[in-house]
Amino acid sequence: MRICTRFLCLFAFISTAWLSPSAFSSGFPTDFAVDPSVVNLTLEPKVVVNSGKLEWVPFSRDLTPWVSLSYADKRPAAKPRQVKLVEPLQGDPVRGRALAMARDKGYCIVCHQLPGEQWAGTVGALLLSFKKHKYPDELVFQQIFDSRVFNPISVMPPYGTFGILNEQEIRDLVAYLQSLD
Amino acid sequence: MKLTFPLLLLLVVASQPATSATAPYREFDPMEDYLPHVKGDMSLSGSYKHWKDPANLDWRMAGSPDENWKLNWKFMDPPFNASVHGGHFAADRGEEIFHELNRKVGRFGKFAICLGARKGNLKGLRSQYPMYRKDLKRVAGLEEVIEHCAAKEGRELQNGSYDNSAVSVYVASQSTGMPIKINVTANGPLKAAYERGRKVFHARAGRINLACSSCHTYQIGLHLRGTVVTSPYGDVAHYPVYRTRYQLQSLHLRFVECNLATRTQPLKPGSQAYTDIEVFLTGLTNGYPVSVPSERD
Numbered sequence: 001m002r003i004c005t006r007f008l009c010l011f012a013f014i015s016t017a018w019l020s021p022s023a024f025s026s027g028f029p030t031d032f033a034v035d036p037s038v039v040n041l042t043l044e045p046k047v048v049v050n051s052g053k054l055e056w057v058p059f060s061r062d063l064t065p066w067v068s069l070s071y072a073d074k075r076p077a078a079k080p081r082q083v084k085l086v087e088p089l090q091g092d093p094v095r096g097r098a099l100a101m102a103r104d105k106g107y108c109i110v111c112h113q114l115p116g117e118q119w120a121g122t123v124g125a126l127l128l129s130f131k132k133h134k135y136p137d138e139l140v141f142q143q144i145f146d147s148r149v150f151n152p153i154s155v156m157p158p159y160g161t162f163g164i165l166n167e168q169e170i171r172d173l174v175a176y177l178q179s180l181d
Numbered sequence: 182m183k184l185t186f187p188l189l190l191l192l193v194v195a196s197q198p199a200t201s202a203t204a205p206y207r208e209f210d211p212m213e214d215y216l217p218h219v220k221g222d223m224s225l226s227g228s229y230k231h232w233k234d235p236a237n238l239d240w241r242m243a244g245s246p247d248e249n250w251k252l253n254w255k256f257m258d259p260p261f262n263a264s265v266h267g268g269h270f271a272a273d274r275g276e277e278i279f280h281e282l283n284r285k286v287g288r289f290g291k292f293a294i295c296l297g298a299r300k301g302n303l304k305g306l307r308s309q310y311p312m313y314r315k316d317l318k319r320v321a322g323l324e325e326v327i328e329h330c331a332a333k334e335g336r337e338l339q340n341g342s343y344d345n346s347a348v349s350v351y352v353a354s355q356s357t358g359m360p361i362k363i364n365v366t367a368n369g370p371l372k373a374a375y376e377r378g379r380k381v382f383h384a385r386a387g388r389i390n391l392a393c394s395s396c397h398t399y400q401i402g403l404h405l406r407g408t409v410v411t412s413p414y415g416d417v418a419h420y421p422v423y424r425t426r427y428q429l430q431s432l433h434l435r436f437v438e439c440n441l442a443t444r445t446q447p448l449k450p451g452s453q454a455y456t457d458i459e460v461f462l463t464g465l466t467n468g469y470p471v472s473v474p475s476e477r478d
Contacts, residue, residue: 031452042446045437047343047428054341066388068446069381069454076205110405157389
């Protein structure tokens, strides 16, 4: 086991504190599409032909922990976080590639071009032959953990700060990118 | 000094900002100015010149996957798209329900009057929504008002349901070809809703921290995997829309779809935030003709 670094222990604490749905002391905002009796809480609509009722079915994941557009949602969003990568990297590039493709993990492919994939996104920078940049691991780690530190209006998700990827997963992604010839 | 874990907890708790009175920490995309008229797209994406004349679009562009985003998908709207699809069946269903509800009281149908039709005539009504409703004491979209007026006639037409959207398509079809025209520049509730909507449109939210504008203002023409983001100008004119992969979809259910796709907790149709976004997007559609029944992928 890796020893808990001070920055990442801090992160682990904050994300659990802030992800707690109990942030709503008196139940969810009334305009949330939720059902407190289903496991994932979040609902998605189902339009039924020739019916005056809109049906709602459980969505595949619980989205209530993150801030919404509801005016009754007064929770703060997580602020940008600077983190320090403790070397050695010890990332697994094969797992990293899988994370880059996975819909609810990295899904980097939606914005970035990566080798061997059709239908890549063109929003982010090309990540083909990434190795040639010779970026330090630490920089790449921070870019994935929370890119807002470099660019406050970055559209790249703050994977670490928002609890989408854990520390090891980010290490795996760094190892994967650094392996791209 | 080496910080210990319990000490860190203390520091974190101590540094939480006071929650009273202060607004919660939120992030916004750079707040773009928009001209509340469809021609404002010329300074956003510049694609408007390709779709401003709905009857005469460039066939060649429509057939080219690299270029068809520049038509803002208007090639699936009437009159360019002359095929019969689910939107037409919805319009028929909506017409039937409309007449069932529109009992005559005196010279005019009560349901049509409740919707805001002068002398019961639906022509041009769609172009004026969303509007401020005295009875609801707020700005409301057509679907919310359909739900409200149907309830008065004892019929449940939930906002977002097939039958509600069907009535909305029918009502809109009576204004096909007439330009959207809402006034969001004169002081009043509509302008206030437009400004709130513009702000919500730029508000980051959800698990991956995106705003509507992150895609719809700042990534127009770029690929997100297989899809290309198009201009937000002119979008509301074809709603409710028949989705070939989905079903009949109201505008607020489209917002739900984009929220879910970006892993943001969706809101119920008719929620104030969604209505404000609707007013904002309708402002950006001013001057563009109502185009139903329409379909989209």
